[in-house]
Amino acid sequence: MEETINVTQLNTRVKNLINNAPGVTDVWVTGEISNFKLYTSGHSYFTMKDNGSEIRCVMFKSAKARIGFEPCDNMEVTAFGSVDIYVDRGSYQFLIQTMKRGGVGNLYAEFEKLKKKLEAEGLFDQKRKRRLPIYPKVIGVVTSQTGAVIHDIVTTTGRRFPADILLAPAKVQGDGASQSIAAGIELLNRVGVDVIIIGRGGGSMEDLWAFNEEMTVRAIASSKIPTISAVGHESDFTLSDLAADVRAATPTAAAEIALKDKKELLNQLNNDTIRLNRALSYSIEKMRSRFNKIDSKLSPRRAEEMVAMKAMLLEHISTKLASSLRNIVEIMHRRYSIVEMRLKNASDQLMQSKIREMENLNNRLEALDPYKVLGRGYSMVTDEGGRPLTSAKSIDKGMEITVRMRDGEIDASIKEIRLK
């Protein structure tokens, strides 16, 4: 008779089989951690996986205390433990006793490989990055219709520059996700929007994997419309982020990048108005002051002032002229006096010297006066006519002469002539 057992018995038998089976107990296993969760009890639950398969893992508090590092998602590890059956749920798991870091995670390796390939093609070049439109009219969004992403984008954009939102619903996780995302991008390109946000919420590397797949990355890179990627959280980085024109840390940030803040724009308008008013009142003020200047020139009072001013100026000039004339006359006069004085001095001197000269001559003349010498025993001899006789030769024997002396004259006749 065939044995009939209940579910618990079945699972217990499997557990016993497994616990004693070689090859699945006390074994080292390499893989990559994902969905890591540390419970308040101190036990850790996570998945280890490679390219082809995955297994749920449990590491109790005591084991975790031994390993000396904090396991986290995407970490490549080698874990030592045994497969165990969880009888209550009929599921099996890898019960880890200890764990080391290391090995090459396949997803990460794939990521790097694809990154290198697309990088070499120039898909991530900075020079490919386009400027986003400043005031888009329609924002296309490729994401899940039910997720928080579209909700966040619609809410955030409501407070910003008004733009229509056009969602191309896409599967963002699991099989066919990358095809779905690529189709959404292509569709929005066809209907024409101004900018496309491609996004999904946070998750593990596996959850975000569609955004690291070649099809998604190529669809983003070949979009004719500028793209913003908003995948996961700030710390997540996908190849989609590298291919997009702009990377936003979150979907909310993407909405803020796509559209300017409405309040800021209103402030800018107010600021423009203030500048307009200021510029206008300034030019009116300038105009007014120009008018005032002309006006004041035209007023009769101003004309009187002008005449008075000119009169004053004229008076001033004539005063100056008179005083300078007076000066000139004075200077001339002084110069004339000096000359006159010098002339007088000169003529005086001349006169004095002439007088002295005359006196001198006079003296000399007096010295020559023949009558003067008569006193000293000399006598002057003249002929009958009174002509002086100075030579014995001019005198003949018997000639009558006059001898003049100091106190009288005597007439005499020549008795003898003796020549020398």
Next chain:
Amino acid sequence: MKGIEDMSFEESITALEEMVKRLENGGLDLDQSLKIYEDAIALREHCKKILEESDRKVQKIMEASNGIVKEDLNIND
């Protein structure tokens, strides 16, 4: 220049900025200044209207057998 009503926000605000600069630079006669001022104020009103009064559409787009379909999207639930 096309009528203000037909101008996009970008065209309007660009023209507005230009007018502000022209007016600030001065050298215009009073009539020109007043004309620019009037135009600028009209542009400002147009920009404000776009910002404050536009009704945006939130829709989803899908490709169905009968072509591309757009429907209103309600995300509040």
